[in-house]
Amino acid sequence: MIQDLVIYAAYIGYALAVLLTFGTVLTWVERKQAAVMSDRIGANRAYIRIPFTQYRMIWLGLFHGIADGLKMLLKEDWKPQSYDWYAYAVAPWVVFTPVLLVFAVIPFGGTLDPAKLFSDLPAVSAWFGDRTYPMQIARLDAGLLIVFAFGGMSIIGTMLAGWSSSNKFSMLGAVRAGSQMISYELIMGLTVLGLILIYGTVDLTGIVQQQSSTLLGFLPAWGVFHQPFAATLFLAAAIAENKRIPFDLPEAESELIAGFYTEYSAMKMGLFMFAEFIEIAIVAALFTTLFLGGYNLPFMTDAGFVFPGDHVVPMSHGVVVVTQMVVFLAKVLAIASFQILIRWSLPRFRYDQVLMFAWKFMLPLALVNLCVTAVLAWSSHG
Numbered sequence: 001m002i003q004d005l006v007i008y009a010a011y012i013g014y015a016l017a018v019l020l021t022f023g024t025v026l027t028w029v030e031r032k033q034a035a036v037m038s039d040r041i042g043a044n045r046a047y048i049r050i051p052f053t054q055y056r057m058i059w060l061g062l063f064h065g066i067a068d069g070l071k072m073l074l075k076e077d078w079k080p081q082s083y084d085w086y087a088y089a090v091a092p093w094v095v096f097t098p099v100l101l102v103f104a105v106i107p108f109g110g111t112l113d114p115a116k117l118f119s120d121l122p123a124v125s126a127w128f129g130d131r132t133y134p135m136q137i138a139r140l141d142a143g144l145l146i147v148f149a150f151g152g153m154s155i156i157g158t159m160l161a162g163w164s165s166s167n168k169f170s171m172l173g174a175v176r177a178g179s180q181m182i183s184y185e186l187i188m189g190l191t192v193l194g195l196i197l198i199y200g201t202v203d204l205t206g207i208v209q210q211q212s213s214t215l216l217g218f219l220p221a222w223g224v225f226h227q228p229f230a231a232t233l234f235l236a237a238a239i240a241e242n243k244r245i246p247f248d249l250p251e252a253e254s255e256l257i258a259g260f261y262t263e264y265s266a267m268k269m270g271l272f273m274f275a276e277f278i279e280i281a282i283v284a285a286l287f288t289t290l291f292l293g294g295y296n297l298p299f300m301t302d303a304g305f306v307f308p309g310d311h312v313v314p315m316s317h318g319v320v321v322v323t324q325m326v327v328f329l330a331k332v333l334a335i336a337s338f339q340i341l342i343r344w345s346l347p348r349f350r351y352d353q354v355l356m357f358a359w360k361f362m363l364p365l366a367l368v369n370l371c372v373t374a375v376l377a378w379s380s381h382g
Helices: 002-037 064-074 085-105 122-128 143-164 168-199 204-209 228-241 266-291 317-343 351-381
Strands: 304-307 311-314
Touching (some): 002 064, 002 266, 002 317, 143 168, 143 204, 168 204, 168 228, 168 266, 168 351, 228 266, 228 351
Antiparallel strands (some): 304 311
16 A cells, blocks of 8 residues: 555655764764864864855864765775676675665564654644554564564675775784674574573563563563673674674774775775775664663653553644654664774774683583573473
């Protein structure tokens, strides 16, 4: 139906706008955090001049991300002398595209009822009728499995980039990235299995809906309170899987120049770098969905806030929808900022330490957490 196409086109546009904005804003956040921790002002040179005036919009350097994008588009697309042209050209897109697709299965709100939303416009309300839509581009029963499937595709792009460049540093970076991403993705999967045992589903919307209640009458029933140990392991493994400091060995500048994308320039290099920042937002969105209740706030329902003692604060459908979207984005921004803060707080590990940390420390802990959760889940149902 046309109504469905309109809604889902709006969802796709919203998702792209959010991810591209996060990619730009997080670049600025990283620079400003670096400046604060080294007692500098940070990025503040890029500006937009208002026509026919002397006024310059600097806005604390927010335009630097736009300037970087334009620079990447206009720079020469340099290529190495000896390379596999097809794999070399495809690799950035194999890394970048799955990052965008992951967001399609992450719910960013509850249920949208266009008839209620446009109740002041009778013609529009009547056109939509009684249709309702989950605020999610694609609601799949196996949504969590799709996340890991798309996430694994980035490993292929990374290996293609290193192999096709005909550069020893690039190949070493790709081998490091492949082994590191596989190791930590296994740990992420094991930590999530505990949540699956608790919630009994891999549908991300179902997981979020089960976090809308409370524990002990006042504590949000979020995954972080059900599985605090798993939440810690998941976030650490996700940062490592994303190749961020202190786990950025695949692109360690002091050893490998720029790692697997050493031989890339212009927009191809820009896709790798932009994908890295969007991955930060995706990790934050997934952590928010699994462990922080997604778009939920304590005591909030589709009709407003319902506090203990039957104290009700009614809210219109439009206010509820906007509140849910803002809450979700605020949680994502907080977790993303925390990931960037770690970059300027911890030194880089040696490569052997990165893998030993995964296989000898985090993997056993993840298995212990899974076994304990399985026993508790079995005893509670028994």
